[in-house]
Amino acid sequence: MRAVVVRGFGGPEVVEVVETEVPEPGAREVRIRVTAAALNPVDVAVRTGAFGGAGKQVGLGWDAAGVVDAAGVASVWAPGDRVVALDHGISGALGAQAEYVVVPVDAVAVAPVGVDDVHASTLPLNGLTALQALDAMELSAGQSLLVTGAGGGVGGFAAQLAAHRGLAVTGLARGADGEFAGSVEGEFDGVLDAAVLGETALGWVRDGGVYAGVMPQGEPASVRGVRTFAVQVTADGAQLAELVKLMEEGVLTTRVAGTYGLEEAGAAHTRFAGGGVGGRLVLVP
Missing domain, CATH: 3.40.50.720 (NAD(P)-binding Rossmann-like Domain)
Known part of the structure; x- marks a missing residue:
């Protein structure tokens, strides 16, 4: 699969798309086929080395919307479920900006009905x-x-x-x-x-x-x-489900300024760095 990573720190030019093995879910984990993954300031912080990790590959992306692809033992999710999730981490080799992501079962919520995956992916983080x-x-x-x-x-x-x-x-x-x-x-x-x-x-x-x-x-x-x-955000599927309900009811709204393919991740970082975006930028595998 393709995944967005950095293997050195710096500007948008250090963002890479690599080919890697599809991750396997363990017990109480779920694998999601990602259809949209939002870009956030924390990705910029990771890219510039704010959280360390020099000398190794670090995956980008905390927000994901998509479809459950596989589930480990004791998972409450089943293949085909449309979901949103927070992939909490700042130093893992892979993040949510990938074709597949594995997260704990309690980091996931059913995706909002009536909201497309691009907009839904801006909700978790x-x-x-x-x-x-x-x-x-x-x-x-x-x-x-x-x-x-x-x-x-x-x-x-x-x-x-x-x-x-x-x-x-x-x-x-x-x-x-x-x-x-x-x-x-x-x-x-x-x-x-x-x-x-x-x-x-x-x-x-x-x-x-x-x-x-x-x-x-x-x-x-x-x-x-x-x-x-x-606040130091934590993954919480129950709270995420509350937010999903509020998005379905129109209490929460979000703006998307543009979408990019995974191979355009560096261009998305460049646009983000320019400021004045006026909405979220979302990667679409």
């Missing part, structure tokens, strides 16, 4: 990050939340989820020039900092409020009694 960050913030209906990077994948889902929960949501997004448009007035019970503004965003939290970051261990230090943390 960004949706779970937003959901798990909001859960950990423990805000109640009626409280105020500022979401930075509200035009992006995580920020967009976070704003939609928070509004659905009854929070008073303010979104802050980049303008056409790449800078954050508008000004922030007042203070908020919480800030979900999907744009990674750090201490700037922390300054918009009221005394005793809560700040949630999306870069693991990258949150600013607590000040003024503000609780600060950064």
